Amino acid sequence: MFSVHGLQVVGGIAIGRARVVKAGFTEIARYHVEAGDRAFEVSRLQRALESVRGEIEQLARHLPADAPSEARALLEVHELMLEDPMLVAAAERRVLDEFINAEWALALQADELASQFGQLDDAYLQERASDVLQVADRVLKVLSGSAEARPDTSLADTIVVAADLSPADLLNYRDAAGFAVGMGGVVSHTAILARSLNKPAVIGLGESLRLVRGHDWVVLDGEAGVLLVGPDESVLEGYRARRVALHEANERLRVLIKVPSRTRDGVRIELHANIDLPAEAQEARHLGADGIGLFRSEFLFLNRVELPGEDEQFEAYREAITAMKGRPVTIRTLDIGADKALPARMTSLVAPNPALGQRAIRFCLAEPAIFLTQLRAMLRASRFGNLRILIPMLAHVHEVTQTRALLERAMEQLRERGEAFDAAVPLGGMVEVPAAALAAPWFARQLDFLSIGTNDLAQYTLAIDRGDQSVAALFDPLHPAVLRLIALTLRAGRRYGKPVAVCGEMAGVPEYLGLLLGLGLRQFSMHPANLLRVKEALLAIEMDRTVPVARAALAGMGGTADFSGIFGSAPI
Ligand code: PEP
Ligand code: MG
Numbered sequence: 001m002f003s004v005h006g007l008q009v010v011g012g013i014a015i016g017r018a019r020v021v022k023a024g025f026t027e028i029a030r031y032h033v034e035a036g037d038r039a040f041e042v043s044r045l046q047r048a049l050e051s052v053r054g055e056i057e058q059l060a061r062h063l064p065a066d067a068p069s070e071a072r073a074l075l076e077v078h079e080l081m082l083e084d085p086m087l088v089a090a091a092e093r094r095v096l097d098e099f100i101n102a103e104w105a106l107a108l109q110a111d112e113l114a115s116q117f118g119q120l121d122d123a124y125l126q127e128r129a130s131d132v133l134q135v136a137d138r139v140l141k142v143l144s145g146s147a148e149a150r151p152d153t154s155l156a157d158t159i160v161v162a163a164d165l166s167p168a169d170l171l172n173y174r175d176a177a178g179f180a181v182g183m184g185g186v187v188s189h190t191a192i193l194a195r196s197l198n199k200p201a202v203i204g205l206g207e208s209l210r211l212v213r214g215h216d217w218v219v220l221d222g223e224a225g226v227l228l229v230g231p232d233e234s235v236l237e238g239y240r241a242r243r244v245a246l247h248e249a250n251e252r253l254r255v256l257i258k259v260p261s262r263t264r265d266g267v268r269i270e271l272h273a274n275i276d277l278p279a280e281a282q283e284a285r286h287l288g289a290d291g292i293g294l295f296r297s298e299f300l301f302l303n304r305v306e307l308p309g310e311d312e313q314f315e316a317y318r319e320a321i322t323a324m325k326g327r328p329v330t331i332r333t334l335d336i337g338a339d340k341a342l343p344a345r346m347t348s349l350v351a352p353n354p355a356l357g358q359r360a361i362r363f364c365l366a367e368p369a370i371f372l373t374q375l376r377a378m379l380r381a382s383r384f385g386n387l388r389i390l391i392p393m394l395a396h397v398h399e400v401t402q403t404r405a406l407l408e409r410a411m412e413q414l415r416e417r418g419e420a421f422d423a424a425v426p427l428g429g430m431v432e433v434p435a436a437a438l439a440a441p442w443f444a445r446q447l448d449f450l451s452i453g454t455n456d457l458a459q460y461t462l463a464i465d466r467g468d469q470s471v472a473a474l475f476d477p478l479h480p481a482v483l484r485l486i487a488l489t490l491r492a493g494r495r496y497g498k499p500v501a502v503c504g505e506m507a508g509v510p511e512y513l514g515l516l517l518g519l520g521l522r523q524f525s526m527h528p529a530n531l532l533r534v535k536e537a538l539l540a541i542e543m544d545r546t547v548p549v550a551r552a553a554l555a556g557m558g559g560t561a562d563f564s565g566i567f568g569s570a571p572i
Helices: 035-061 069-081 088-098 102-119 123-143 167-172 189-197 207-211 233-256 280-286 310-323 360-366 368-382 397-417 434-438 440-446 454-462 469-474 480-496 510-518 528-540 543-557
Strands: 002-005 007-010 013-021 158-162 178-181 201-203 217-221 226-229 270-275 292-296 328-332 386-391 427-431 449-452 500-502 523-526
Touching: 002 207, 007 189, 013 178, 013 233, 035 069, 035 088, 035 102, 035 123, 069 123, 088 102, 102 123, 158 217, 167 189, 178 217, 189 201, 201 217, 217 233, 233 528, 270 280, 270 528, 280 292, 280 310, 280 528, 292 310, 292 523, 310 328, 310 368, 310 386, 360 368, 360 397, 368 386, 368 397, 386 397, 397 427, 397 440, 427 434, 427 440, 434 440, 434 454, 434 480, 440 449, 440 480, 449 480, 454 480, 480 500, 480 543, 510 528, 510 543, 523 528
Parallel strands: 013 158, 158 178, 178 201, 270 292, 270 523, 292 328, 328 386, 386 427, 427 449, 449 500, 500 523
Antiparallel strands: 002 226, 007 201, 013 217, 217 226
């Protein structure tokens, strides 16, 4: 038995036999052709392209009505590639000029194109390299007569294992129990699609996947981001029991959807959802979320050739706002930079240390045209429900003043156009930088609400890069320094009568609930999958008991630090 570790994309546990799906150019025929046979090779290539186009069209036609919109878009990208002269015409040229067979010509051309894409300093175009390889691979399979038909055997107990898996292949195998993929990052197209299919999925498993053979027994632990290969019977038994327990727990939790979120002693607590794409708002509402506490708008901007325009953004924001039917929808302005960089071609930035550079609000204020477009789109969407605008990564109060000025200008521009919007849309700020927490009273006075981003707050307080594996064990949102900053922010909110939420991952961990309540938190925002688990914990908690928990955690500096002067009376 051995295990392979990767990136967690979708939780849950899948147990079954591996189906190893080949990707890449495996064993393709390479031979020279006579001058008189070249036309035949070109026509073979054209027929294969036609056949793959038909396959993709077929897939698109059979997409279920509730398939994510990205699925269709991804199929379109692959269809376009089948016509791309850089791939197709150039491969034909190779047949004619180099006297080589169709497979060889296509493989050479796809390889060259992919390596050109791969060298570009642009996350979106780099991702296109794997699209080129995936499309070419499909054509090569047809040329070599080994194209797999849509799998019709039962995939119910099959875990698809692939070095790389194109979105189209993922759809082909959508009935599988889970997906283990070697390549890709968490914002790759394949990951986005896997999330929408809601099957256990782990990506970024790397080269070790090569050791998995077809029909091996495997366990895909989407909760831990691990693939176990060849588990013995006792391990399998353990995982079967966990899978049943997880399933039962999820089913049992659904009865809580309509139960109001209150502590055992009746204190009402708001549970909001974090979403990355507008379509997820619907799911959040079905799970009973009180609102959207964080819509990470930057996901609309990633994996793009061009930035989304005002109309496209307006549609996306309106979709989320209308889905929530009057409940608050907090849309964060573009938090771009660091690990969510825009393609180099779209910015002139060269940041020596991107996490401390022109990220989030700093970027937006430096690029007012981009920011104004987003603000206008948000304002236009505001009249369809209950919008709140959230500014990420504040450190200076003048960033709020400048944002307000730009918001005013955006309103002015809309008035000139005769467009309707809600002029009283609340403006909030994220507390993610220690400076903002320490100066929280300034921000509480200037803004309508605050939201604590504990992922970044812990990163910047502890000087731990949140994306760096080698220091991951030191990333600790329970560090007393981080807790103290949270407490200071909550206190400022209470003093100035401004609501404060926590929208970092911490808010979705049931074990931290008592602590955060004890610190005075009354609004939590989390991934929709955590909503019911947190609600279950909430219903069992008595508020009185939470304050001592928080006091003990704050005093965790090893001493008897007395924070009473700073935090006032209960809640802390
Ligand atoms: C955070 O930093 O806690 C947060 C919610 O924002 P993000 O994770 O998107 O940086
Ligand atoms: Mg953040």
